[in-house]
Amino acid sequence: MDIGIAQLAQMCGGIVQNEHSNFATGYSIDSRTIKQGDLFIPLIAERDGHDYIAAALDAGAVAHLYSHGEPHGTAIKVDNTLEALQRLGREVIKKIEGTTIGITGSVGKTTTKDMLRSCFASSYSVWASDRSFNNEIGVPLTILSSPENVDFLILEMGARAIGQIKNLCQIASPGVGIVTRIGIAHSEYFGDLDQTILAKGELVESLDASGLAVLNNDDGHVKNLKDRTSAEVLLYGAKSGDVVGQNISVCGDLKTRFHLRSPWGNSDVLLNVPGAHNVTNALAAAATALYFNVPIDEVISGLESVEISPLRNETFRTSSGMLVINDSYNANPLSMRAALDVLISTGRSNLVAILGLMAELGEEYEMSHREIGEIAESNNISVISVDVEEYGGRLTSNVEEATEVLKDTFSLDGNTTLLLKGSRVAGLESIADALLDMDT
Numbered sequence: 001m002d003i004g005i006a007q008l009a010q011m012c013g014g015i016v017q018n019e020h021s022n023f024a025t026g027y028s029i030d031s032r033t034i035k036q037g038d039l040f041i042p043l044i045a046e047r048d049g050h051d052y053i054a055a056a057l058d059a060g061a062v063a064h065l066y067s068h069g070e071p072h073g074t075a076i077k078v079d080n081t082l083e084a085l086q087r088l089g090r091e092v093i094k095k096i097e098g099t100t101i102g103i104t105g106s107v108g109k110t111t112t113k114d115m116l117r118s119c120f121a122s123s124y125s126v127w128a129s130d131r132s133f134n135n136e137i138g139v140p141l142t143i144l145s146s147p148e149n150v151d152f153l154i155l156e157m158g159a160r161a162i163g164q165i166k167n168l169c170q171i172a173s174p175g176v177g178i179v180t181r182i183g184i185a186h187s188e189y190f191g192d193l194d195q196t197i198l199a200k201g202e203l204v205e206s207l208d209a210s211g212l213a214v215l216n217n218d219d220g221h222v223k224n225l226k227d228r229t230s231a232e233v234l235l236y237g238a239k240s241g242d243v244v245g246q247n248i249s250v251c252g253d254l255k256t257r258f259h260l261r262s263p264w265g266n267s268d269v270l271l272n273v274p275g276a277h278n279v280t281n282a283l284a285a286a287a288t289a290l291y292f293n294v295p296i297d298e299v300i301s302g303l304e305s306v307e308i309s310p311l312r313n314e315t316f317r318t319s320s321g322m323l324v325i326n327d328s329y330n331a332n333p334l335s336m337r338a339a340l341d342v343l344i345s346t347g348r349s350n351l352v353a354i355l356g357l358m359a360e361l362g363e364e365y366e367m368s369h370r371e372i373g374e375i376a377e378s379n380n381i382s383v384i385s386v387d388v389e390e391y392g393g394r395l396t397s398n399v400e401e402a403t404e405v406l407k408d409t410f411s412l413d414g415n416t417t418l419l420l421k422g423s424r425v426a427g428l429e430s431i432a433d434a435l436l437d438m439d440t
Helices: 005-012 049-058 081-095 109-120 138-145 164-172 193-205 220-228 278-291 296-305 333-345 362-378 399-409 429-438
Strands: 015-017 026-028 038-040 063-066 075-077 099-104 126-128 152-156 176-179 212-216 232-237 243-250 255-262 265-274 314-317 323-327 350-355 381-386 394-396 416-421
Touching: 005 015, 005 075, 005 081, 026 138, 038 049, 049 063, 063 081, 081 138, 081 164, 099 109, 099 164, 099 193, 109 126, 109 152, 109 278, 109 296, 126 138, 138 152, 138 164, 152 164, 164 193, 176 193, 176 278, 193 220, 212 220, 212 278, 220 232, 232 278, 243 278, 255 278, 255 296, 265 278, 265 296, 278 296, 314 429, 323 333, 323 429, 333 350, 333 362, 333 381, 333 416, 350 362, 350 399, 362 381, 381 399, 394 399, 399 429, 416 429
Parallel strands: 026 038, 038 063, 063 075, 099 152, 099 176, 126 152, 176 212, 212 232, 232 243, 323 416, 350 381, 350 416, 381 394
Antiparallel strands: 015 075, 243 255, 255 265, 314 323
């Protein structure tokens, strides 16, 4: 959204220094991604973004925020750059004409966002981040990047503590809240599942009576959130709800068929995403789009053509015929179980999983990793573990060693399916890159 420098300063409570430019046409916190016309927002974390102001201006930034030091050209002096970013988000959301949709849950946020954007695309103008921008930095940045006249703004909302989603809702003022599934995730910070449920429920608690809560009826923790909102409630699920997915089956290419039943019509769907677990994400997107009067044939078309964000159930076949499922974007016990189900559903005789750690589990670490290893063992899945002894299987110290064990131990042919799954810090996507390089 294009906003004048003086207006930006007023919005965030700052003071303009050396004004020579009229408008910012984009916003960035990373000097390496600056585009011509951007406002650079230097944040203070492991590194101090103020050290990169000059580089941002050289790359094309028209101005910058700053909380200390001296201004470099046109600048806005603020007390705290993160708080200023959030204030900008709160002010800019008031300019957006359409409906803001918040999505939260322990798993499925990004996939549901991608599916909903695809379902809306033919009927409405939609804005959502191409990345998983779901925190106190990403949400206001997504708001700032949105066009003013968009019909729907879709925001992911994550949390590692009580109160964080409430804060995001105070910034974004969502009119619709979608909750996917709730399970053990970030328990290093939350402590236990009850705290996670409290945190995720902050989204529906923030909705006005005129709003809409879209809840997973298959997940009791999510379904019960209906008692914590004054908004209208729309339930979806594979078992029961207002919008239901029936007769679910997985095809040979891992795409999933199901029958969609809703008050707005019924239809068969061939979901363009691997894994039966993604049916509930599709139902969340379909329920929301149908509620807002997107014709059912356009909803089905959106689900059947959706492109999911990278490293989430990406599949490819090597030249030798091995099927690779690259689901290495992130991992917690819920998503790990779902990924193992996808692996099992391929029906190949040799099932191999290279597993990295599930991060931020705190006291749940040992038990959760051990349970995943037991699930794999009971389903005849050969595990190569990257620095996580609790999984069992073949323990390796890094991804390079895991790749060599894979090559030396298994027949990488048409009888084999390989799953790559772990939190981002495990870096398992490099194994997929190595396998692709072998084919070139």
